[in-house]
Amino acid sequence: MFPLSTPGPSRIYAATRHLHRSKLFKSVGREARFDRLHPRQVRSSSTRTFPSRVTRWGKRIGIGLSIGGVGYLLDKDFNASAISRSLRTAAVGVICTVDYKINFSPSKAEAIDALHERVAKRLRWVVDVNQGLYLKLGQALGLQAALLPKPYREAFGHVFDRAPSVPYSEVEGVFRRDLSLSPTDVFFSFSHEPLASASIAQVHKAALKPLEGETEGRIVAVKVQKPAIEKQMEWDLMSYRSLMWLMEKLFDLPSDAKYVSTQMRAEVSFIHEASNARRCAELLAQTPELREDVYVPRVYGKSEGCVESDRIMVMEWIDGCRLNDKAQLEAWKLNLREVMDLAISTMSAMTFSWGFVHCDPHPGNILVRPHPTKRGKPQIILIDHGLYIPLPxxxxxxxxxxxxxxxxxxxxxxxxxxxxxxxxxxxxxxxxxxxxxxxxxxxxxxxxxxxxxxxxxxxxxxxxxxxxxxxxxxxxxxxxxxxxxxxxxxxxxxxxxxxxxxxxxxxxxxxxxxxxxxxxxxxxxxxxxxxxxxxxxxxxxxxxxxxxxxxxxxxxxxxxxxxxxxxxxxxxxxxxxxxxxxxxxxxxxxxxxxxxx
Known part of the structure; x- marks a missing residue:
């Protein structure tokens, strides 16, 4: 029982704490509890409840952004942005899937074309921003684009355009990492600017050091893989398989992403490409109809006293024009029918006779030059032998x-x-x-x-x-x-x-x-x-x-x-x-x- 005298603040505070812990206090509303608090607690509670929550969430967001920023920088500097590229692809894939789930319906039939346009633009954006192997993957997606709605054909119509090159400092870095040498240690001269740039590599013109008795070194083409490809490849292929899975679900079109991924993985090995080029040259030599009119530039390897690695390949330099350069072919007074007959016969021999097929015969990979020994006749030059398939x-x-x-x-x-x-x-x-x-x-x-x-x-x-x-x-x-x-x-x-x-x-x-x-x-x-x-x-x-x-x-x-x-x-x-x-x-x-x- 409490005394009759007026209790002091300490007694009120003690009684309040006793009630706060009791079951009776738990049964009353928030206002009742608030009224029984100590005056100092009332003031502190009213001023700290909302701001404290904001502060806690602010700290969490700040920590999350800091971790994300550090992760982004580490990924960019040490992993060639491989994870960032994959997350970008995943985000676009999720957005496209949700867009289709919501908007591909009979009630929105009049908006189907707009839906395809949105999705196609997103896919093109991923290819354009990520670059690198994504250009190759865009070509693989383009295999089916001809059967898809028009926006997809337009989205992948640029996949054979010239890809951006990397600076000479990165090329030198590839040499030092693979060979512990710089280009100037290997070649008599080496062009700092590439003469051609593709999705996974670029080509520089160089001259070998003169051998004993030679006044000038042989002119060669040096194919150097872009350094980011090695780090990005597996992440990019995983993203490609995910995109192809999405395409299968949306369009019910068949695609063997695993098979294509295996071929893509082999394509980035220049030792594998050199082996393909040598085999193609051997098969040509066994084909009387073609062996004088189709040529594979010689690959210089260790047996020829040159350098080679999975990311560096040295080939004989050949001057020629693209297969579809009609103006240059006519300037050389070459017969267009003979040019195309040779190109088609070469692909047909690979398919039906050899069972060993060059699977990237776009115009930049089939060059033409006036025949060195047959006046007025064309000669086909086959380059870029990274992607071949054997036919069972x-x-x-x-x-x-x-x-x-x-x-x-x-x-x-x-x-x-x-x-x-x-x-x-x-x-x-x-x-x-x-x-x-x-x-x-x-x-x-x-x-x-x-x-x-x-x-x-x-x-x-x-x-x-x-x-x-x-x-x-x-x-x-x-x-x-x-x-x-x-x-x-x-x-x-x-x-x-x-x-x-x-x-x-x-x-x-x-x-x-x-x-x-x-x-x-x-x-x-x-x-x-x-x-x-x-x-x-x-x-x-x-x-x-x-x-x-x-x-x-x-x-x-x-x-x-x-x-x-x-x-x-x-x-x-x-x-x-x-x-x-x-x-x-x-x-x-x-x-x-x-x-x-």
């Missing part, structure tokens, strides 16, 4: 058989190969996709929808048809990804020069030749009936090629002499017809300008 024997045989079967209209064989590759596609569309030209194997009755589909409905239908087309994605040969890319690039090169070469016919002839070499078709091995059937197919094949050749030369004459042709060539017609067929069959617009480069 079974696939190469099937691919040769497929091309030949298309021209002899062997529908059962065409469908058999398609099923073996996990592709459920009508024969006409499958043939046209392989040849990159409209090709009708069987007559189909067109089914035209009475009611036009909205943009949303068209893309939903496209997804459905692609799912149906790809019965078993695991069976699809991964080599098809790169072979299709090569075909598109050669088609675009031919188109830029005015379509002087009958690309499809020339490729088919190489396929037929290799088919005969791969298949033992003697009368004793296959029997009289099959042997006679083969002879008939050969005659039919020759007849079909003759008809296509006739159409080609008719188009060439019309292109040259008709005032109404508007300069439209053979490839222009094929592309327009193939585009019409794809639009009618799949509701998609095909555009190969991404592969022109």
């Amino acid at each position: 024997e079974k696939f190469r045989q099937d691919y040769c058989t497929l091309w030949r079967s298309l021209f002899v209209l062997d529908v059962p064989k065409i469908e058999e190969i398609a099923r073996g590759w996990g592709i459920a596609l009508d024969a006409n569309m499958f043939a046209s996709a392989i040849l990159l030209r409209p090709f009708q194997v069987v007559k189909n009755k067109s089914v035209i929808s009475e009611k036009p589909l909205s943009a949303y409905e068209q893309q939903v239908e496209l997804k459905r048809r692609f799912k149906t087309m790809l019965e078993n994605e695991a069976l699809i040969p991964r080599e098809i990804i790169f072979l299709t890319r090569c075909q598109r690039m050669m088609q675009a090169n031919n188109q830029i020069l005015g379509s002087p070469s009958a690309r499809v016919n020339l490729t088919a002839k190489w396929a037929a030749k290799s088919y005969t070499a791969l298949s033992s078709r003697s009368i004793y091995s296959v029997g009289l009936s099959q042997w006679l059937k083969d002879r008939l197919n050969n005659a039919l094949f020759t007849f079909t090629l003759s008809l296509v050749d006739l159409a080609f030369w008719f188009t060439r004459a019309k292109q040259r002499f008709s005032p109404w042709s508007n300069g439209e060539g053979w490839e222009d017609r094929l592309q327009a017809q193939l585009g019409t067929m794809a639009r009618e069959e799949f509701g998609i617009e095909i555009d190969d300008t991404v592969f022109i480069g």
